[in-house]
Each structure stands twice: as C-alpha cells, then as structure tokens.
Amino acid sequence: MSLREENDEGRGLKKPFLHTGSWYRLSNNFRYSGLLGSAHALRDSSISVFACVLIVALGPIQFGFTAGYTSPTQSAIINDLGLSVSEFSLFGSLSNVGAMVGAIASGQIAEYIGRKGSLMIASIPNIIGWLVISFAKDTSFLYMGRLLEGFGVGIISYTVPVYIAEISPQNLRGRLVSVNQLSVTLGIMLAYLLGIFVEWRILAVLGVLPCTLLIPALFFIPESPRWLAKMGMTNEFETSLQVLRGFDTDISIEVNEIKRSLAPSDKSTTIRFAELGQRRYWLPLMIGIGLLILQQLSGINGVLFYSSTIFQIAGISSSNVATFGVGSIQVLATCVTLWLADKAGRRLLLIVSSAAMTFSLLVVAISFFMKDYTPEDSSLSGILSLLSVVGVVAMVIAFSLGLGAMPWIIMSEILPINIKGLAGSVATLANWLFSWLVTMTANMLLHWSSGGTFTLYTVVCAVTVWFVAKWVPETKGKTLEEIQLFFR
Numbered sequence: 387m388s389l390r391e392e393n394d395e396g397r398g399l400k401k402p403f404l405h406t407g408s409w410y411r412l413s414n415n416f417r418y419s420g421l422l423g424s425a426h427a428l429r430d431s432s433i434s435v436f437a438c439v440l441i442v443a444l445g446p447i448q449f450g451f452t453a454g455y456t457s458p459t460q461s462a463i464i465n466d467l468g469l470s471v472s473e474f475s476l477f478g479s480l481s482n483v484g485a486m487v488g489a490i491a492s493g494q495i496a497e498y499i500g501r502k503g504s505l506m507i508a509s510i511p512n513i514i515g516w517l518v519i520s521f522a523k524d525t526s527f528l529y530m531g532r533l534l535e536g537f538g539v540g541i542i543s544y545t546v547p548v549y550i551a552e553i554s555p556q557n558l559r560g561r562l563v564s565v566n567q568l569s570v571t572l573g574i575m576l577a578y579l580l581g582i583f584v585e586w587r588i589l590a591v592l593g594v595l596p597c598t599l600l601i602p603a604l605f606f607i608p609e610s611p612r613w614l615a616k617m618g619m620t621n622e623f624e625t626s627l628q629v630l631r632g633f634d635t636d637i638s639i640e641v642n643e644i645k646r647s648l649a650p651s652d653k654s655t656t657i658r659f660a661e662l663g664q665r666r667y668w669l670p671l672m673i674g675i676g677l678l679i680l681q682q683l684s685g686i687n688g689v690l691f692y693s694s695t696i697f698q699i700a701g702i703s704s705s706n707v708a709t710f711g712v713g714s715i716q717v718l719a720t721c722v723t724l725w726l727a728d729k730a731g732r733r734l735l736l737i738v739s740s741a742a743m744t745f746s747l748l749v750v751a752i753s754f755f756m757k758d759y760t761p762e763d764s765s766l767s768g769i770l771s772l773l774s775v776v777g778v779v780a781m782v783i784a785f786s787l788g789l790g791a792m793p794w795i796i797m798s799e800i801l802p803i804n805i806k807g808l809a810g811s812v813a814t815l816a817n818w819l820f821s822w823l824v825t826m827t828a829n830m831l832l833h834w835s836s837g838g839t840f841t842l843y844t845v846v847c848a849v850t851v852w853f854v855a856k857w858v859p860e861t862k863g864k865t866l867e868e869i870q871l872f873f874r
Contacts, residue, residue, distance in 0.1 A: 435630050439550055439562050441603045443569040445505055445542040448512055448596040450573020452481050452535050453687065454713065457694050458581025458706050459589060466586070467524060475829040477528050478691050482822030484536020485543065489818050492544040493811030501549040501610045504541055509597035512538035520590035531590075536818075538597070543794075544814040548806070551798035552610040553630050556865045560727030560795060567791035568720040574690060575713035582706050612866070615644050616803060640865075647867040648803065666873045670800040671809050673857055677736075677793035678817035680850040684743060685843035686785050687821050688828025689778060695829065696778060699754070699836050701762070701771040708775065712782050719786035731862040732792045733854060739788025740850040743781050747844040750777035755837035789850065793817075799861045799869055 456478040464474050488508070496504040515534030522528045547566045554562045573596070581589055608630060614623035623644075627637050689696060693709040702708050726735060753774040760767045801809045831839040861869050 434632075435553055435555070435558070435562065438553055438607045438630070439565050441600070441607050442505065442546050442549055443565050444596045444600040444603065445508065445546045446566050446569035447573040447576070448509075448593070448600075449539045449542055450570035450575075451577045451593050451596065452512075452539050452573070453570070453690055454574035454577030455581075455589065455593065456691050457709050458578055459586040460692070460694060462586045463528070467522070467528070469525065471829060471833070473525060475826060477525070477532055478829070479822050479826035480529055480532040481536035481539060482818050482825055484533040484538075485540030485818040486536075486815055486822065488537040488540020488542075489544060489814035490540075490811055492541040492814055493807035493809070495541060496545050496548065496810075497613075497807035500613055501545055501552070502604050502607065504545045505549075506601060506604055508538040508541035508545065509601050510538070511535070512542075512597045513594045516590050516593035519593075520587045535593075540814065540818055543817070544810050547794040547798040548810060549610050551795070551866070552612040553608075555631070556863060557728060559799070560732065560862060561724045563795040563798060564720070564724045564727045564791040566794055567786070568717070568724060571713070571716045571720045571786065571790070575710070575717050578706070578710040578713040582710060612644055612803065616648055643865060643867045647870060666802060666870070667805060667809075669857075670802065670873050671805075671813070673859075674793075674797040674801060674809065674813040675816045676853055677796060677858070678813050679820050680846060680853060681789055681793045682817055682820035682824055683843075683846040684740075684785065684789060684850065685747070685824060685828070685840070685846070686782075686790070688824045688831075688839070688843075689781065691825050692829050692832065693778070695832060696836075697775065699832065701757075701767070702775060712779060715779055716782050716786050719783040720790065723787055723791050726787070727791065727795065728862060731860050732796055733858050733860045735788035736792045736854040736858060737788075737851055739784050739790075739792070740847050740854060742784035742787070743789065744844055744847040744851065746777045746780035746784055747840050747847060750774050750781065751837050751840035751844055753777060753837075754835075754840060758837065796858065796861060799866060800859075800873065802870055802873070803866075 456474075460474055463469060463477070464471070469477070492504065495507055499507070511534040515531040515536075515538070518527055518531030518534065520531075522531065547563050550563045550566060551559055577589070577593075580592060584592070608626040609622070611623050611627040611630065614626055624637070624641060627641065627644075628635070631637050631640070690712075693712055694706055697708045723735070750773075753770045757767060757770045757774070760770060797810070797813050801813075828839070831842075859872060864872075
C-alpha cells in the first residue's frame with residue numbers, strides 16, 4: 387500500500403491552508419508535460435531553501451521586537467499612563483501568557499493546516515495587538531494588545547524552527563535553523579534602536595511591519611515536504627521537495643527515506659498514552675522540554691526585557707544606548723553561531739555556552755553584591771559598575787553562541803513526526819510558562835536584590851551544563867530520519 391493510499395482518510399480532513407503560489411501551479415503543469423523546455427522553466431521558477439528561510443524569518447523578527455519593546459519604553463509608558471512598576475511588569479509578562487495559549491494551539495494548528503497556514507494565523511493577532519497598544523489610554527488596552535502579540539509569537543516560536551528544519555538539507559540544517567534565533571536578536575536590536583528615537587506609540591505602530599510583510603510573502607514559498615508526506619499528499623510532497631532541492635537534483639533517495647520514516651505510523655498518526663513510556667518518545671520529549679525550560683531559567687529574558695533597568699542599577703547614565711549596544715552584540719554573536727552550528731555541533735556549543743554564562747553571571751552577581759557595600763563616589767564603585775556591564779554583555783554573547791539557538795534546533799530535530807504536533811506544543815508551552823515566570827519576577831527581583839537575582843541565574847546555568855553533558859545527543863550531520871533511529 388502506498389503512502390498516498392495509507393493517508394487518504396486523513397487527507398480529506400487536513401489540507402494546506404495556503405497553496406504554494408504561482409510556482410506550485412507552474413511546477414505541476416510542467417511536471418507531467420512532455421515539453422522539451424520544461425526543465426529549464428522549472429529551474430527558473432524554483433524557490434531556494436535560502437529564500438524560504440529569509441521569508442519565514444520575518445516571524446522571529448516579530449518575536450524579537452515583542453521581547454525588546456519593553457526595555458526602551460518602560461519609563462515613558464509608566465509616566466504617560468501612570469503605571470506602577472508591578473503594573474508595567476505585568477504588561478511585560480503578558481506576552482508570555484499569550485504565548486502560552488499560542489503554544490498550546492501551535493502544534494495542532496501546524497498539523498491541521500500546515501506550517502505556512504500556521505504562520506498566517508499567527509500574523510493576524512500580532513498586527514492587531516500592536517495597533518491596540520499604539521492607541522492605549524489605560525492598562526486594559528495595553529494588556530489586551532500584549533496578550534494578542536503573545537498569542538501570535540507563541541505560534542511563531544514553534545512553527546518557524548520546525549518549518550526550517552523540515553525543508554533544510556542535513557548539511558545546512560543547523561545554520562539555517564539558527565537563522566530563527568538570529569532573526570529574534572535582530573528584532574530585539576531594532577526595538578532597542580528605534581526606541582531611542584521614537585516614542586512608544588510610534589514604536590508600537592512600527593511593530594506591525596514584520597507580519598504585514600510576512601503575510602503576502604507566504605504565498606510564494608512551498609509547504610514543508612515532510613508535512614505534505616505525512617498528510618499523504620504524495621504529488622505535492624515530491625514537487626515541494628524538488629523545488630527546494632533544485633530541479634537538477636535527484637531527490638529519489640531523500641523521498642524514500644522520508645516515506646520509510648513515516649511507514650510505521652498508522653493512518654491517524656496518533657499513539658496511546660501508555661506508549662509515551664517508550665524510549666523513542668519519552669527521551670526526546672524530556673530533552674526538548676528540559677532544554678527549553680533551562681533556556682528561560684537562565685534569566686535571558688529578564689536581562690533583555692529590563693536591560694535598561696539593570697544598567698541604571700549598575701550606574702550607567704545612558705542606559706538605552708547601552709541596551710542597544712547589547713542588542714547589537716547579540717546579533718553579531720548569533721551570526722557566529724550560524725557558522726559554528728554545523729561545524730562544532732549542537733552539544734559542544736550548548737556546553738561551552740552554558741559554562742561561559744555561568745562564569746559571566748557569577749561576575750555580575752559578585753559585582754552587585756559588592757556594590758551594595760561600596761560608596762557610590764569611590765573608584766571601586768566605578769570598577770564594579772564596569773564589571774557588571776562586562777558580565778552582562780559576556781552573558782548575552784555566551785547565550786547567543788549556544789543556549790539561544792540550539793534548544794530550538796534540537797527540539798525541531800529530535801521529536802518524532804507522529805507526536806511532533808502535540809510534543810512541540812508541550813515543549814513550547816513549557817518554554818513560555820517559564821519565560822513568563824522570569825519576566826514577571828525579574829523587575830521585582832532586581833529591585834529586591836540584584837546580586838541575589840543573578841546568583842539564581844548562575845545556578846541554573848551550572849545545572850544546564852550537567853544536563854547537556856548527560857542527556858543531549860549530537861545531531862550534527864544526521865538526517866531527521868537518522869535521528870529518529872537513534873532514539874529507537
């Protein structure tokens with residue numbers, strides 16, 4: 387029985403929300419024609435993997451812009467709307483609450499209507515949310531807009547790395563999925579930079595641009611071939627894969643590997659709860675959830691959301707400019723990760739990144755503890771301020787080199803295809819739940835004890851080194867199907 391026949395029942399219910407644009411119709415017309423010039427026409431109309439990655443990268447840019455928005459706007463929003471620190475902290479954290487709801491829905495939406503349709507769904511609440519914030523007169527509009535943004539970001543955070551992993555060739559997958567994290571850092575940097583020059587309402591209006599551009603661009607890229615194969619759409623699956631690999635490329639081996647990996651799944655591609663106890667399911671799920679939780683408990687979002695506050699506590703007068711500097715450094719460090727991801731490997735980068743974060747956070751914690759007992763006008767106070775800033779910058783660099791991108795790469799690689807929707811939702815939900823806990827408490831913890839806050843983050847990063855060394859396998863250079871065989 388063919389893959390197409392096995393899945394006819396599911397195909398009637400699950401279809402791509404978006405077809406793949408003019409190239410899709412053109413390729414199907416030429417695919418079955420005998421015209422001599424067809425191959426040349428297909429090559430000219432094909433869309434490369436790199437173009438697809440650049441288009442969907444608009445989603446994580448939106449993600450980063452949402453994360454970075456609160457840092458340069460805190461003082462202005464508090465003064466304009468008369469908010470307390472706790473009310474603004476709630477505003478900042480509500481994007482994570484919305485993202486939790488989006489995360490719960492993300493896997494099922496991506497499974498039901500495809501990766502592209504999922505991104506379309508995610509874009510709409512993002513645009514509405516930014517417009518609501520721009521017109522806010524009180525906390526109710528602020529909170530509503532932030533929740534809507536978060537919902538869209540929650541879907542984006544799962545769908546984009548999964549889509550990129552599923553369309554990428556194995557030798558480029560690490561660096562291409564790292565574009566997801568690079569785009570997040572670009573979004574953060576843009577929010578920091580524009581926040582220096584424009585007031586918070588204008589900045590919110592500018593926030594609609596990434597998703598406004600993403601929506602029409604989605605019509606010109608192919609759907610994930612692995613999702614199409616899973617849904618039994620054999621012709622569409624092979625056409626999508628051929629377009630992604632180029633029409634001079636023989637895709638027969640890859641087609642057979644993908645079909646073979648899907649063969650053990652039943653028609654509904656569901657499993658019984660008791661089967662989650664099998665190593666092939668519980669181990670990748672535990673690794674994926676564990677990495678995404680530890681990523682957030684490292685405190686990175688607390689630092690990025692409230693970096694201006696941290697620099698003010700450290701005694702830096704131009705805190706917004708310093709914050710933009712941190713955002714720029716984060717982008718540069720993530721660019722290095724693109725180069726290293728398929729050379730050094732995911733596991734090594736995670737260990738080095740977590741160890742470097744442990745050391746840099748320890749420096750920040752000690753600096754803040756000593757600063758509490760040092761006169762402000764002394765030379766030692768100035769040295770401690772400099773040390774704390776250097777430590778924060780080093781932490782951001784270390785995070786960008788591994789713990790920022792690698793958990794999302796590994797999550798998108800190791801989850802079995804027949805539980806990827808549900809398991810991906812659970813892993814993404816866990817990430818956003820702990821992100822909410824960190825962003826909700828970071829501002830208040832910093833006002834309680836800056837040194838104590840960074841000590842907590844230090845301990846988490848030390849635990850991350852142990853977790854990676856004990857549990858996380860290396861996935862560099864392996865196909866998604868080979869990774870699944872490892873867990874079996």
